[in-house]
Amino acid sequence: MRIGIIGAGATGLTAAYDLVGDGHDVTVLEGADEIGGLAGSLTVQGTPLERFYHHIFESDRAMIEIIDELGLSPKLTFHSTTTGIFHGGELHDFSTPVDMLKFPPLRLVDRIRFGASSAMLKLIRNGERLGDRRALEWVRRWAGRRAGDVIWEPLLTGKFGSRAPEISMAWLWARVHFRTFKLGYMDGGFHQVYEALLRAVEKRGGTIETGKKLTAVAQPDPAGPVEVRTQDGARYEYDKVLVTVPQPAFAQAAGAGPGDVLQRAEYLGATCFVLECDRSVIPYYWLNINDPSFPFLAVVEHTNMVPPEQYGGRHVIYVGNYVPRDDWRYTTDPAELLERYVPWLRRINPDFDLSWVTDWHFSKAGFAQPVVTPDYRESIPPHETSMPGVVLATMSQVYPQDRGQSYAVAMARRVVQQYFR
Template sequence: MRIGIIGAGATGLTAAHDLAADGHEVTVLEGADEIGGLAGSLEVQGTPLERYYHHIFASDRAMIDLIGELGLAPKLRFHATTTGIYHDGVLHDFSTPRDMLAFPPLRLADRVRFGASSALLKAVRDGERFGDRRALEWVQRWAGRRAADVIWEPLLVGKFGARAPEISMAWLWARVHFRTFKLGYLDGGFHQVYTALLRSVQERGGRVETGRRLAHIAQPDPAGPVEVTTEDGARAEFDRVLVTVPQPAFARATGAPEDDVLHRAEYLGATCFVLECDRSVIPYYWLNVNDPSAPFLAVVEHTRMVPTSEYGGRHVVYVGNYVPRDDWRFTTDPAELLQRYEPWLQRLNPDFELSWVQDWHFSRAGFAQPVVTPAYRESIPPHETSMPGVVLATMSQIYPQDRGQSYAVAMARRVVQQYFR
């Protein structure tokens, strides 16, 4: 068949790889100028690096298997990284169960209760049972109010803002249940996965075209071809189409009515700085900023996991956030935004000054974080659409997860198996 795939992220390229291997004529249309979607990369001193911090867990079998299939397994390493929490003006170690049981802002009884509630979430296998419960209410009851106030609520507010009280416990369960203490990273970056998938598609006669943002999709005759038009005016026909862009983009392209399920999902945008510094900024790989008044959610010093020698001696630091698309942190000029972040970076490291930053990069994405409320399940559309020739495989459909390379890969393979074979 002639198969069109909309989007060249993890889902789209994995599906294209599998479908091309099956002998189909595959064309991938990607709106951005690069492949990889939210795992797209830039370069730091000649080495590809993800625009938004990425790693995988030992539980991410779909991604690990794909890496092996592409011949990249020798480059995958799991690292024992460090985590900290910034609370009430102080940095606290939070890397191991021992650190958690010694966490000073909590009393011993609170620490034990926090540990027990986390162990419970690790033990529960079906997180969807928490779908209709609110995360803050659950942690206040089971982890205790003090642990909720110090640990969980600042993280939820930092990520979801005013929507934090509405977030489903299924979302928080997924964040705890599948995570492992060691983090996996590919020597040379995950960009290699996407270039290997691209090469695989091309070697089998497929095409991947960037700069082709979806404008319209229709199937006038249910038994006929699917018509796809991109914003540059190009038009193509396919026997089948797999759409991997966020629901709002698909809804616009199909002209779905306002009451259609496609319009129900809510998304936050993402903003992320990559700072190339001449020295270390924080003493951890990952630092949760547990202060709701802070303008960013987390600081990730990538070179606490990967040697600085990979990046010309630069210390690579991410400063990331999830915000509404009309928020000042999404709309402000990046140079000004970095200036406004400086006082907060100085709270994390009093010696820090912007002169440490030798170069910086800024990325923003409009649809990066679904807002997973108890009503979220009702906003998840089926893979089948109103057009017989069109299948939808998008971020919202990996519930109770909300994003992640491995879940995108797994969904791509499941959808190809179910709807294209």
């Protein structure tokens, strides 16, 4: 078949890799000028680095398997990283169960309840049964009100803002259940995975075109070809199309009406600074900001996991956020936004000065995080669409697990198996 794939992120490229392997004529159309989607990369001192912080867990089997298929396993290393929590104006270690049991802002009984409730989430096999429960209500019942107020509510508020009280417990279960203490990272960046997929697709006769933003997809005759149009005026025809772009983008291109299931997904945008510094800023890989007054939710010092020598001796720090697309942190000029973040970075490290930053990069994505409420499961569209020749595989269909590279790879392989063979 002639197959068109919309989007060259993890889902689109994995599907293309499998489909060209089956002998199909495959073209991938990517709206951006680079591949990788939310795992797209920039360059720090000659080394590719993800625009938004990325790692995988030891439980991310689909991603680990495709890395092995591509012959890249020697580049994948699992690191014992450190985590901290900023609360009450202080940094607190939060890397191990022992750290958690020593966490000063909680009384001993609260720490025990927090640890026991977290262990319970690890033991629950089917977290979908928690889908109709609100996360904050659940954690306050089982972890205790104090642990809910100090640990969980600030993290949920930092992630989802005013929607935090509505977030489903199934989403939080997945965040705890599938995580491992060791984090995996590709030496030289995950960019290598997407480049290897691109090369493999092209070697087998497939085509990948960038700068092809989707504007319309239609199938006038249910038994005929699918028509795809892109912003540059190009027009394509395919026997079947796999759409992997965010659900709202497909809804607009397909002309979905207000009551259509495609219009129900609600997304937050993401903003992220990559700061190249001449010294370390925090003593952890990952620092959760458990203070709702802060304008960002996490600081990630990537070079506390990967040596700074890989980036010309620069210390690489991410400052990330999930925000509505009309929020000031999404719309403000990046240079001004960085200036406004400086006083808050000084609250974490009083010595921090903007002169430490030798260079910086700023990225944002309009559709980065679905808002997973208790009725979310009912609003997930099926992979089959109203057009017989069009299949949808997008991050909003990953449930209850959160969106991520491994789930994107797994979904691509499942959809190819089910709808293209």
